Every structure is written in C-alpha cells, then in structure tokens.
Amino acid sequence: MDFNFSDKYEPLFELLEARSVINSKEFDTYTEDIKQHWLDLHKVDTVLISGGRDSGKSFALSTFNGIAAKDYNHRILYTRQTMSSTDNSITEALEGRLLELGIAQEFDVSNKLYSLKDDAQGNPRAGKISITGQKTSVGTQTAKLKSLEDFSIFETDEGEELESFDAWKKTKRSMRAKDVQCLSIISFNPPTREHWLYGEFYEDVPDGFNGIVGSIMYIHTNYKDNGKENMAEHNWLEYEELRLAHEKYLDTPKEDREHLPKKLIKQYKEYRFDILGGFKNTADGVIYDDWIEGEFNDRIPFCWGLDFGFDDPDALVKVAVDQNKKLIYIKEGYFKGNTGTNALASILLDRVGRTDLIIGDCAEKRLISDLWEAGLNIRRSLDKKPLRDIKRIQGYTIVVAPDSPNVKKALNNYSWHDKKSGSPNHKWSDLMDGMRYAVSESLRN
Numbered sequence: 001m002d003f004n005f006s007d008k009y010e011p012l013f014e015l016l017e018a019r020s021v022i023n024s025k026e027f028d029t030y031t032e033d034i035k036q037h038w039l040d041l042h043k044v045d046t047v048l049i050s051g052g053r054d055s056g057k058s059f060a061l062s063t064f065n066g067i068a069a070k071d072y073n074h075r076i077l078y079t080r081q082t083m084s085s086t087d088n089s090i091t092e093a094l095e096g097r098l099l100e101l102g103i104a105q106e107f108d109v110s111n112k113l114y115s116l117k118d119d120a121q122g123n124p125r126a127g128k129i130s131i132t133g134q135k136t137s138v139g140t141q142t143a144k145l146k147s148l149e150d151f152s153i154f155e156t157d158e159g160e161e162l163e164s165f166d167a168w169k170k171t172k173r174s175m176r177a178k179d180v181q182c183l184s185i186i187s188f189n190p191p192t193r194e195h196w197l198y199g200e201f202y203e204d205v206p207d208g209f210n211g212i213v214g215s216i217m218y219i220h221t222n223y224k225d226n227g228k229e230n231m232a233e234h235n236w237l238e239y240e241e242l243r244l245a246h247e248k249y250l251d252t253p254k255e256d257r258e259h260l261p262k263k264l265i266k267q268y269k270e271y272r273f274d275i276l277g278g279f280k281n282t283a284d285g286v287i288y289d290d291w292i293e294g295e296f297n298d299r300i301p302f303c304w305g306l307d308f309g310f311d312d313p314d315a316l317v318k319v320a321v322d323q324n325k326k327l328i329y330i331k332e333g334y335f336k337g338n339t340g341t342n343a344l345a346s347i348l349l350d351r352v353g354r355t356d357l358i359i360g361d362c363a364e365k366r367l368i369s370d371l372w373e374a375g376l377n378i379r380r381s382l383d384k385k386p387l388r389d390i391k392r393i394q395g396y397t398i399v400v401a402p403d404s405p406n407v408k409k410a411l412n413n414y415s416w417h418d419k420k421s422g423s424p425n426h427k428w429s430d431l432m433d434g435m436r437y438a439v440s441e442s443l444r445n
Helices: 007-022 025-029 032-043 057-072 089-101 165-173 196-201 233-251 254-259 262-275 341-351 365-373 386-393 405-413 426-444
Strands: 046-051 075-082 107-110 113-116 128-135 153-156 183-188 211-213 216-221 291-293 302-307 314-322 327-336 358-360 378-380 397-400 416-418
Touching: 007 032, 007 046, 007 057, 007 216, 032 211, 046 057, 057 075, 057 089, 057 113, 057 128, 057 153, 057 183, 075 089, 089 128, 153 165, 165 183, 165 196, 233 262, 302 426, 314 341, 314 426, 327 341, 327 405, 327 426, 341 365, 358 365, 358 426, 365 378, 386 426, 397 405, 405 426
Parallel strands: 046 183, 046 216, 075 128, 075 153, 153 183, 291 397, 302 358, 327 397, 358 378
Antiparallel strands: 107 113, 113 128, 211 216, 302 314, 314 327
C-alpha cells in the first residue's frame, strides 16, 4: 500500500537512518551540505510534533512506529499521560498501520505489547512497541516507566496533558539504549502559551516552524498538509469556510477588528488555534473572556484587592468599577510568594499608603488584624457568595493596565475546575480573587 502524507514528516523517518549514514564508508564522499544534514539529524534526541485538527500527526507517528520497530530494532514506549482501560485509540491506530504496512503478522501481541517474532532462522529480534499510560488513574507511575533502560524511543501522544517538564525529562533520561539513536517524541495539539511546552521549547521559535534547532526537531502540520484526499469531505469544507473568516479578520485594520461581528471573530480564533494548531493566548473555558488592554482610570473611585499566600503568591490589585459603562479597570500592584507579615506590611505601606482602602481575603482574619495594626486601611472581604460575584464580573469588560503581566496571564488561564459546582481552577486564582474582593466592595457601595 502506498502511504501519502506530508513531506514535513520525512525528517522523522530519516532519523532512523542517521547513525548508519554517518558511519558508512560513503559518508566522506558526500557534499558538505549533505554531511551537515545527516550530522544535524544524528544530534536529535527530542522530536516535537504539533498540529491542529486533521493534521495527520497520529497517522504519521503510528506508521513510523511500525517501521522503526520492525526494520531498525527500536524498542518503543508509546504513552499518554493517563490512559484508561477503555481508551483504545492509540491501539487501533497502530494496528491499522501495521495491517496497511503488511507487517502485522510479524508481531506477537499480548496486553498492548507488540513484540517482533523470531526471524526465519529462529533468531530473536529486539523490536517492540509497548502501549501504556505514564500514570494510573490514581496518579501513581506505571510499572513500565520504572525500567526503561532497554527502550530506545519514548513517545507521548496528546502531550498537552503532560504535567511538568521535570517529570517528562526524568523519563527521557531513563532510556539508555546504545545500539540505536535514542529519541523522545511528543505529539500534541498546542495548548496555551503558559504551558511548559511553550516555555521550554517554543519561546524563540516562529509559529509553525519546521526544522532542527540543536538537539530538537520541530514538525508542524495542518489539514492542508494532510490533504483533502486524506480526510472527510465535510471537514475539509468546514475548515475552508473558517479559513475565509480568518482571512477577512486579518485583512481588517487592527483598529477596526473589535467592531467585526462576534461570530467572525470566533471563527477566526477557531481556525487559527484549533484548525491550524497555534499556541493559544487563552485557555479553553476561561471564566473572564472579555478583557482588553488600556490605561487605568484614576478619575473614578477605586480600592485595592488583596489575596494572601505564602507558598502561593500574595496578590495585590488596584481596581475601579465604572458601572455606567460596564467597565472594570485593574492594575497589578504586587505578586510574589514567600513574603513574611512584616515585609508585606512594609510593601503595602509603600505601594498603597495608609489611606487607600484594601479589601483582603476574609479567611485571613488574624493577618488582616496584624496589617491593620501596622497602619494600613484594610478590612475583610464579604466573600460569602463568590459564584455570584464571578457572574456579576462576567457582565463587565475588564480593562487591564499595560504594566500588569501577571494579571493578563491569569485572565488568559483562569478557568473552571468544576463549572457545575462553581469551583474555579485554583492555579490562576490569586489575582482573580483579589480583583473579585475589590469589585464586590465597589459594587456594594
């Protein structure tokens, strides 16, 4: 069967040949640019495969796995962060590729372990593909991840679910195969720019980049690379319709884009992030999605909101509410953890003064009393119905001062942990809680 997918995956398959090419007798006869190409491939130890819907990532990777295990003796650990017993999509994709490649009969299969059968002379073959979750449903590491010395390729599908760079790197370093080139491969749909994948690998890499930087290979594809012949016709037509909205948005001058129909703006975002596969500025399901950047309005009454932390940051924001125009102005005042009470009092006196009102977390009665004794005008929030206050804030446009980077990050990532119970995700709640205390006070008055 002839396989038809994007040429952008060709470097991935070339990795399988890199070691043998540079060790071959013919290598010295190659031109310098060809030599450098293979030397660059030989340095690669990490492959990042990103893309949007119908980009062909899973198809290419499962094809690669079959060839790598059968023809190059690779031992592949094919994983997801957490995999339930009912999640068969990886298994189905792999089995489909093995059948299409005509090599399914060469593997013995048992409990999601695909091991090559002995060759015709009865000699054992090393190649294998093991499918597992990196963690069990209760959060413990799976047994297969504890002994990786024999594996040569560590793959993660849906890599946006990976919890931390350090945990992934620890597993990567556990592979110690010497007979083949060890690789760690992450296939993912780009999450937000706050995800560690972006911070560790994409800060200085252009959107949609394909190439090698140091020891990292980047592959990015979208539905157009995959091709109309490789996808359902109705999906192709839908994506093309979204493309027209995307182009109309880009053709509109920046100063006029806010006046475009909301539906068109939504289609532009869907095409850019979900279809083309770009890193998002805003997480899915954010609580406050209506915000813009603008100067703080000092001409209307304001107060300060303060959410306390220690391991978590102390989060101070200056807030003013224009009820007539339905605008909430917010400016970052302080955002840092591990600050003692005396040090915090000194910082607040310097940045807020003794007369401006501060509304603090109602759960910290003793700390608020200590700060009052230090000379600050501070009192507890009336934090009895946080969900009610969140809904009220959602009826406003939030205007964020330019010099408030952590507020912008929080707004882009503050989402529901459990929307039904009205429980927000705690990770991005510090500044948002501080804002909520101040807004509640302003609206109450």
